[in-house]
Amino acid sequence: MSKPSNDDRQTVRGNVLSGDQISIVRTGPIKLGADGTAHAEVILDQPVPISLSALMPDPQDRADLLKDLASVLTLESDRFDDLVAAGGMDPAIAFIGADLAKSEFCGTAERPLDLRNWNFSGADMTGALFENVIVDRTTKFDGAKLEGIVGADADRVLAFVNAAAxxxxxxxxxxxxxxxxxxxxxxxxxxxxxxxxxxxxxxxxxxxxxxxxxxxxxxxxxxxxxxxxxxxxxxxxxxxxxxxxxxxxxxxxxxxxxxxxxxxxxxxxxxxxxxxxxxxxxxxxxxxxxxxxxxxxxxxxxxxxxxxxxxxxxxxxxxxxxxxxxxxxEDLGIEWYGTGYDPDDEPSDEPSP
Structure with a gap:
């Protein structure tokens, strides 16, 4: 299958974690195994589940692998939503603790990148780019570093982060x-x-x-x-x-x-x-x-x-x-009107009991 052009490709950089499984959509070699040289060629449109506990029984080895993947893994697909809808990838995608500094989260106007149910808790997303993305209350940014994020959707991302905090x-x-x-x-x-x-x-x-x-x-x-x-x-x-x-x-x-x-x-x-x-x-x-x-x-x-x-x-x-x-x-602080207040009525100067 041919690789999609840059004009219609959605890209995300980082590690994709889901319990003991890693679902990967990418092209190119992945270093995996005891000697660190085993390669896996992955077709662009088909995710490959890898059972870490079977390949690496030692917890520290698994932790080291995840750390390495966080810096090199790339998701590329012009049919990402189709993959999720077809059950090929768990829509609850986690980038927990990943190094995503200056990452690019980009869709297109016709096919925005859907980040609903994605988990970026604890990730370093300093300077990340957000263009044509969909976020809502299910997008988790708990403890993520978002200083200096840019792009047309950066303010929308910050609005949900501030609300959730x-x-x-x-x-x-x-x-x-x-x-x-x-x-x-x-x-x-x-x-x-x-x-x-x-x-x-x-x-x-x-x-x-x-x-x-x-x-x-x-x-x-x-x-x-x-x-x-x-x-x-x-x-x-x-x-x-x-x-x-x-x-x-x-x-x-x-x-x-x-x-x-x-x-x-x-x-x-x-x-x-x-x-x-x-x-x-x-x-x-x-x-x-x-x-x-x-x-x-x-x-x-x-x-x-x-x-x-x-x-x-x-x-x-x-x-x-x-x-x-x-x-x-527009005032910083809290405004509160009690039970029965109607916007058409004159508000009381006294707070509700």
Missing amino acids: VLRAVRLVTTPIKLVDTGVEGAGEQRFRCQLLLDCTELSLWSGDQVEVVLSGSDGRRQELPAGIADYLRQEIDEDDLDDEKVLSFEGVKLLTPGDLPVLSASSCGGRRPSREVAEAVIDAFLTETLGELDAPFELHEDGGENDAPNKCGWAFWVRSEDTTSYLH
Whole structure:
């Protein structure tokens, strides 16, 4: 079978791991075996499953092999989606801990590269290129390094990464939670406290140019967030270096009392208007995480201008359904309206109890 041209080829560089099996789609030799010289020629369109435990009983040998594969393996196919649909490759593809720095994740406008269900947890993806790719909440970037990623879809990737990071932080301290305004104001900062009603742990969030995270148990001792999440939440924001459409904060709050409304608040920074595409991506991620798969697609509404927005803070995207009211607004921090609030009503200045 002839090799596809560069014009219609989808490429991914890295190692492909699935339990004890490695499914490989590539051309060229693969060094494998006790002496490191065995070769396997693989037809481009057909994945070859290799059982590592049968070939290499020693766990350290298998670990060394995976490390080597991470730097040399290349996936190339103009029919990648067809392979998955035909059952030739597990769609849950993992690049866990792989060295993917400056990798290229490229599809075409006609055949975008579908990264749904792919797992990049812990991978080094510094400077990676994302062009014509599909990502959603099933694409895992837990602990991945994404500094300096480029391409037309880079901002969309970051939107899902940021959303997932804060959702993980909220889940770590156990939901459901209740939001309380502590009344501390000044210098553009408003402090809120998320009280966890089940175990008395609290998560403190600051708006302004920083986000401070404090986790304390019922015994008063502080707990540490996993590496990466705390750094993300505490990051200082340099408005001069931000793209207009980058989502910088995403706070999901799920309430305890049945019938209360879970609320989304995500924001851009410095009064910049977020894009509708990013708003849809973040709201979809939140609604699915908190409510599960929705019965019907939500309709995203837009309000423009300080006097028209339902939360009176500028541009806002919001979605209203029987189960939830959500806002994407421009102020960094949390906005919360309690049960029964309607965007057409005048919002209360007091937080919900």
